[in-house]
Amino acid sequence: MSDQQTSARRQLNLNLFIYPGGHHEAAWRYKDSDLEHLLDIGYYIDLARQAEAAKFDGIFFADGPALADNIRYASRFRLEPLTWLSAIAAATQRIGLIATASTTYYEPYNLARLFASLDHISKGRAGWNIVTTGAEQAAANFGLASHPAHSERYSRAREFVEVIGKLWDSWEDGAIVADRASGVFADTDKIHTIDHIGRYFNVRGPFNSPRTPQGRPVYVQAGSSADGRAFAAQYAEAIFTAHQTLSNAQEFYKDIKTQARSLGRNPDHVKVLPGISPFIGATEAQARALYDEFNELTQPAYSLGLLSRLLGVDVSGYDIDAPFPREIIPAEGERTVASRFKVVVDIIERENPTIRQLTHRLAGARGHWVAVGTPEQIADNIQTWFENGAADGFNVMPPWLTGGFDIFAQEVVPILRRRGLFREEYTGTTLREHYGLPRPESRFSFPVRETA
Amino acid sequence: MSDQQTSARRQLNLNLFIYPGGHHEAAWRYKDSDLEHLLDIGYYIDLARQAEAAKFDGIFFADGPALADNIRYASRFRLEPLTWLSAIAAATQRIGLIATASTTYYEPYNLARLFASLDHISKGRAGWNIVTTGAEQAAANFGLASHPAHSERYSRAREFVEVIGKLWDSWEDGAIVADRASGVFADTDKIHTIDHIGRYFNVRGPFNSPRTPQGRPVYVQAGSSADGRAFAAQYAEAIFTAHQTLSNAQEFYKDIKTQARSLGRNPDHVKVLPGISPFIGATEAQARALYDEFNELTQPAYSLGLLSRLLGVDVSGYDIDAPFPREIIPAEGERTVASRFKVVVDIIERENPTIRQLTHRLAGARGHWVAVGTPEQIADNIQTWFENGAADGFNVMPPWLTGGFDIFAQEVVPILRRRGLFREEYTGTTLREHYGLPRPESRFSFPVRETA
Numbered sequence: 054m055s056d057q058q059t060s061a062r063r064q065l066n067l068n069l070f071i072y073p074g075g076h077h078e079a080a081w082r083y084k085d086s087d088l089e090h091l092l093d094i095g096y097y098i099d100l101a102r103q104a105e106a107a108k109f110d111g112i113f114f115a116d117g118p119a120l121a122d123n124i125r126y127a128s129r130f131r132l133e134p135l136t137w138l139s140a141i142a143a144a145t146q147r148i149g150l151i152a153t154a155s156t157t158y159y160e161p162y163n164l165a166r167l168f169a170s171l172d173h174i175s176k177g178r179a180g181w182n183i184v185t186t187g188a189e190q191a192a193a194n195f196g197l198a199s200h201p202a203h204s205e206r207y208s209r210a211r212e213f214v215e216v217i218g219k220l221w222d223s224w225e226d227g228a229i230v231a232d233r234a235s236g237v238f239a240d241t242d243k244i245h246t247i248d249h250i251g252r253y254f255n256v257r258g259p260f261n262s263p264r265t266p267q268g269r270p271v272y273v274q275a276g277s278s279a280d281g282r283a284f285a286a287q288y289a290e291a292i293f294t295a296h297q298t299l300s301n302a303q304e305f306y307k308d309i310k311t312q313a314r315s316l317g318r319n320p321d322h323v324k325v326l327p328g329i330s331p332f333i334g335a336t337e338a339q340a341r342a343l344y345d346e347f348n349e350l351t352q353p354a355y356s357l358g359l360l361s362r363l364l365g366v367d368v369s370g371y372d373i374d375a376p377f378p379r380e381i382i383p384a385e386g387e388r389t390v391a392s393r394f395k396v397v398v399d400i401i402e403r404e405n406p407t408i409r410q411l412t413h414r415l416a417g418a419r420g421h422w423v424a425v426g427t428p429e430q431i432a433d434n435i436q437t438w439f440e441n442g443a444a445d446g447f448n449v450m451p452p453w454l455t456g457g458f459d460i461f462a463q464e465v466v467p468i469l470r471r472r473g474l475f476r477e478e479y480t481g482t483t484l485r486e487h488y489g490l491p492r493p494e495s496r497f498s499f500p501v502r503e504t505a
Numbered sequence: 506m507s508d509q510q511t512s513a514r515r516q517l518n519l520n521l522f523i524y525p526g527g528h529h530e531a532a533w534r535y536k537d538s539d540l541e542h543l544l545d546i547g548y549y550i551d552l553a554r555q556a557e558a559a560k561f562d563g564i565f566f567a568d569g570p571a572l573a574d575n576i577r578y579a580s581r582f583r584l585e586p587l588t589w590l591s592a593i594a595a596a597t598q599r600i601g602l603i604a605t606a607s608t609t610y611y612e613p614y615n616l617a618r619l620f621a622s623l624d625h626i627s628k629g630r631a632g633w634n635i636v637t638t639g640a641e642q643a644a645a646n647f648g649l650a651s652h653p654a655h656s657e658r659y660s661r662a663r664e665f666v667e668v669i670g671k672l673w674d675s676w677e678d679g680a681i682v683a684d685r686a687s688g689v690f691a692d693t694d695k696i697h698t699i700d701h702i703g704r705y706f707n708v709r710g711p712f713n714s715p716r717t718p719q720g721r722p723v724y725v726q727a728g729s730s731a732d733g734r735a736f737a738a739q740y741a742e743a744i745f746t747a748h749q750t751l752s753n754a755q756e757f758y759k760d761i762k763t764q765a766r767s768l769g770r771n772p773d774h775v776k777v778l779p780g781i782s783p784f785i786g787a788t789e790a791q792a793r794a795l796y797d798e799f800n801e802l803t804q805p806a807y808s809l810g811l812l813s814r815l816l817g818v819d820v821s822g823y824d825i826d827a828p829f830p831r832e833i834i835p836a837e838g839e840r841t842v843a844s845r846f847k848v849v850v851d852i853i854e855r856e857n858p859t860i861r862q863l864t865h866r867l868a869g870a871r872g873h874w875v876a877v878g879t880p881e882q883i884a885d886n887i888q889t890w891f892e893n894g895a896a897d898g899f900n901v902m903p904p905w906l907t908g909g910f911d912i913f914a915q916e917v918v919p920i921l922r923r924r925g926l927f928r929e930e931y932t933g934t935t936l937r938e939h940y941g942l943p944r945p946e947s948r949f950s951f952p953v954r955e956t957a
Contacts (some may be wrong), residue, residue, distance in 0.1 A: 193709035
């Protein structure tokens with residue numbers, strides 16, 4: 054690869070994916086990770102400002118309404134994304150703010166309010182990572198006898214997105230008149246009940262605050278099952294995905310874009326953003342040593358639990374240094390996250406690892422792509438995926454924070470910029486503008502069309 | 506009253522109660538109100554910083570998960586308090602942040618997360634105004650055939666507070682160990698399932714993030730019905746209340762403190778904070794002129810709707826300038842807010858107003874005490890209530906913003922300070938410390954006591 058300018062038109066979209074302490078499961082044990090400030094908003098504001106200084110599109114928080122297993126061995130508590138990002142919004146100007154929230158465990162009216170606020174507070178920088186929640190233990194926190202089945206969760210998710218979209222549309226642009234003289238504050242002809250009656254939700258509306266700067270938050274999705282891909286192709290404007298190989302990423306990319314096109318959508322308005330967890334060194338050997346150093350900090354009690362969860366089968370009790378016993382791999386079930394199940398099985402088939410080696414492959418980013426190399430090599434990898442139909446950009450998942458992001462921003466981003474692959478400066482102020490997405494009109498702004 | 510120092514021990518608690526544009530129903534029409542920034546977080550941050558500069562205990566946002574009637578005539582949209590206050594938390598250091606949220610229309614696990622975050626983000630400044638939601642139209646936004654009855658809502662509220670308290674206690678202090686060498690991140694003996702099984706909620710827990718700086722947010726409540734008072738006496742650490750006369754406020758104050766004492770609580774840990782909406786002028790005549798100027802901006806289409814809602818009967822269709830037709834006053838029903846119903850009936854009985862006069866009496870603060878006078882007179886009123894068993898402090902409800910608060914902070918607060926009634930400087934960093942409330946221990950921190 055050369056530093057020569059490539060076609061300047063298409064550029065990478067880059068998000069910083071934030072986990073408290075970092076993405077590697079042993080990040081908190083690493084000598085340079087920040088262990089003192091994991092509940093300090095100032096620490097996260099600094100991170101967001103660093104990402105903004107690097108002209109990243111957005112920052113992103115994952116979420117789940119339950120305590121992760123094995124909190125004993127890793128910093129796997131949860132920061133509630135909507136409040137946390139609202140605080141960050143007040144301390145930043147340009148960076149997008151993407152919060153994960155569950156359609157299975159929220160009410161649409163409440164969630165509509167939280168996201169609308171984030172979009173107002175940030176003046177148009179909110180994104181919603183739409184999840185149906187994979188963690189079965191969430192059900193018991195919400196009075197459910199069991200976690201709803203995968204297809205049931207997606208069915209509810211579809212209706213949820215329809216309802217919440219109607220709520221966000223229920224105030225048209227310009228509904229606030231605020232004419233002191235006439236005494237009219239709002240033009241109520243531009244505020245609509247939504248009168249939604251469905252299988253999961255009955256919601257009358259209207260919403261209780263004005264239309265947001267972006268019309269609605271950017272819709273983000275991360276499903277990779279058949280249901281998940283179909284959902285993403287229909288609704289998502291950005292897709293977070295996990296792939297270990299170029300060819301798998303290409304297959305996913307092509308499938309999503311094709312499905313989106315067949316639904317009448319502009320495929321450029323569906324950004325595919327795989328995760329990448331970069332271990333960066335001045336030499337490849339140094340990068341490898343860093344990666345090994347992290348893996349030496351892993352603990353089987355944690356790692357085997359993660360592997361068991363991703364595969365949907367208990368892997369404890371086997372010789373950790375013997376080749377993975379393939380006979381225990383279950384048929385793909387709904388109890389695992391489809392994309393990660395596939396990632397793990399692919400690694401087993403491709404690399405024939407021991408159980409320990411397999412846990413190390415997953416320790417960095419739970420199945421996301423771990424890239425180990427020099428800044429040039431990382432940049433080459435990114436460019437290859439970007440220019441060969443595998444990615445529109447990346448979700449950067451630093452192994453540890455804040456250092457793991459500093460290195461990426463200082464060493465890799467300038468290379469991408471020299472190659473014309475990433476912006477020098479923001480050209481817009483909203484997340485939609487960063488991603489090159491249109492601002493949707495309210496569905497109530499159009500006259501109702503009569504069917505002949 | 507004199508400016509002489511009174512006993513320095515007991516001091517007022519003062520909150521700034523924020524409505525977009527101000528509390529008077531015609532605030533937005535007033536020439537000096539800020540109409541351009543009602544959705545601008547910077548405007549609210551400035552207000553919070555002004556309240557902090559005045560050493561107020563907290564700022565407070567009301568809420569309701571439905572659009573208010575008559576948005577056509579007033580700025581009665583809703584700012585979602587938890588996100589809005591999270592943003593403000595990032596831009597302030599000391600001021601308390603009190604958010605209203607409904608036990609009828611939230612799930613405990615979700616609400617526990619939002620408030621815990623606010624307490625973490627603000628480093629111990631969160632308060633929860635616990636409401637059961639009065640607005641019937643909320644039900645239709647959550648798939649309910651009808652708004653639950655008053656007693657049913659309070660029954661759910663009690664269980665809700667029990668559940669959410671257990672969730673907040675489920676991580677004991679010190680559960681995070683974060684010992685890099687041993688690899689133990691959390692001491693799981695200090696993280697507990699709550700295994701709540703009740704009439705309204707089944708919640709297993711544990712919570713998914715660590716115990717908050719205050720242990721839990723300060724519990725605030727505003728009910729004035731028999732159910733509401735009993736609830737407040739049991740749970741509330743601060744009570745927002747509406748009274749028009751010293752004697753009514755004294756009756757309420759005495760009742761609450763007596764009930765709290767009879768439940769074994771320290772009555773000093775139940776702060777009674779009536780609302781006060783001050784119209785301030787250099788002379789009494791100027792204050793009166795300001796008050797009249799606001800009332801001239803009211804619109805019957807809005808005012809009659811509010812009055813009808815507070816009384817629980819349609820008052821339109823009567824001569825607006827004839828004395829209020831007492832025969833239409835309904836028996837106290839559950840469809841109105843008990844405290845406001847009583848306030849309105851008391852005014853009618855005391856003052857025999859016309860309908861228009863009555864609407865003007867309510868336009869300032871929806872039934873809260875509207876005080877009209879010079880800074881000295883306002884301070885005298887406050888001191889009288891404070892020193893005569895009617896109030897521990899006040900919820901200041903400026904008629905318009907930001908000017909209506911500026912005047913209070915600049916003209917009234919210094920008088921209170923000279924009289925030794927209000928702090929010169931913060932002595933603590935948390936809302937609990939401002940209010941003089943203890944930090945609760947986790948209920949799981951005590952060994953289980955065996956019953957003999």
